[in-house]
Amino acid sequence: MVHKEAVAAVGKKLLFLLLISMPAISYSQEELNNEIQVNFNSYFDNYHLTVFYPSINISKTLDANTSLNASYLVDAISSASMKMTFKVDGITSATPNKQGGADNTPDELRHQVGFGITRNISATSISVNGMYSIEHDYSSKTFASNLSIPFAKKNTIVQLGFTRNWDKVFPQNRFWTKDRNTTVLNLGLTQILSKSIITQLDFSFTNMDGYMLDGYQVVRIITGPLLQILEPVEPDKRIRRAAGIRTNFGISKSSTIQIGYRYYWDTWDINSHTIEGTYKTHLSDNLNLTLELRQYFQTKAYFFKPEYLVPETFMGVDSKLNSGYTTDFSIGINLKGDKSFNFPLLNSDKVTFMASLGVYHRHTDSPDWVIRLQDLYAILINFGFKFSI
């Protein structure tokens, strides 16, 4: 009897895996091309965080079926949260920070390099990418691969993706180095529904183990006149799943609307719903406008508490583990250059200028652990150029 129940349980899991193995990751409808893209991105919020992150990406075709790409990105962060927590760490007699955070400059720099190759074999596309990211207290190595297989005269595309991350965490106010390993499996299905409608189903399964905390956060426990400063403790394993659908509708010859929904659930009891809408239109032959609205709701992790009265097995104070919602709006333009334009750079039809302005609001059901605010407001300003070579 027990054996039958076990078989039934396995059968249910296999059925579920069969169902999810049809849906997908991001659908690469892009063709192989030669181009350089330069972006200047910035982020400002009311938590006193400012980030500038310029990036450059180059893609170059070797032949009709093979393309190489390389990228380099820098995060320049001023006023990182650790700057505030170092005041706390003074109480714990942690090692004083000499660079990046405790002093006034340069706060924090992250460098990221990536390389990849895409190969088309008949109609099937295979891509392999590697990435390395380093900052003064964190390093990350990533391997990512993706297989894209079309069916039914390319009306259907099935995608399989595998990603593996090897991260190391070594906060400057701690005496240890800890590992975090992540494995991601992506499965997807993109389907043309009509001459003007295309839809995409996505599913991702993520298995994380190791140290998943921000090493600069602390838990304060006040018992009468005593103040205890402790490191947060979180489970060292987390399984995350997300499934979503998004559909593009061509509503006229010049305009499209994309509507999407994603459901997320994990073993820390965080569940979330994300609803997105995007409107795109060609204002002219050269100018394109994009409007995006995103709404997100999440529940809290089972061990998260705004305040701890006694030390507990698991203690988490990170606001992203708290329940709440976010709203995200952005407006963007793409301007393709033309020989008739009298502006530098844009007087070439091989250049495209891109710019966007985003507003992000996050509300949590209790105040942030250090800033003591429930509402985070951020502005994102991005611009860049794409050059065909």
Add this chain to the structure above:
Amino acid sequence: MKLFYLIIFFLIFLISGCMVVQPWERERLADPNMIFDENPIEKGIKEHYINIREGSEGGNGSQGGGCGCG
């Protein structure tokens, strides 16, 4: 959760029976605005800042790095 599986099954069933659009009928579909994640670089950057501030991620295939502790 069962309802969720049913919805996934229904969607797969739904799209498995749709019409085949011939290549010469895809003028609208070929518009760059119809492409999901037309600019994957911009998308990756956006996903990175969102993932740092929210407890969910996945279902999009974009990659990022760093601790996000800023």
